[in-house]
Amino acid sequence: MAVEDGVPEGQNEGVAPEPRRCRALNQDGTPCRASPQWLGDSGLCLAHDPDREAERQHARTLGGLRTGARRRKGLNPSDLPPLRTPQDAKAWAARIATAVATGELSGQQGRVSLAAVKLWLEAHDAEEVAERLARVEAQVKGRRRVPQ
Ligand SMILES: [Zn+2]
DSSP states (O other): OOOOTTOOTTOOTTTSOOOOOOOOBOTTSSBOOOOGGGBOTTSOBTTTOGGGHHHHHHHHHHHHHHHHHSOOOOOOGGGSOOSOSHHHHHHHHHHHHHHHHTTSSOHHHHHHHHHHHHHHHHHHHHHHHHHHHHHHHHHHHHHHHSOO
């Protein structure tokens, strides 16, 4: 497969037919020339076809999802206190919010982590309420035993 006269195969315009390209112009007036895989029936690429807004929206959403899903290392265990008190949970929430805002964690990682902290808080509160109730019940029973 020798390349003669310095023209690589397939780029000899006299022989190979020009592949279909987007016929729109870019903002600077140069032809778009997006490759055929991006062209719709209109002969315009995804970016230039006014009828493909929904498709563009999907492409943007997909791009956002891919970016968001890109695996990030996450926080170091030393960044977070052991989760024992509601104050710890507050510190976790603040640390996670900062991490998401600065790109240290993805939105998805942040949502999952915050949901877990919320669940922990709810479980903690429920446990506390149960303990209080048990104490109150014990007090009430104690009083009843006192002869009047
Ligand atoms: Zn185009």
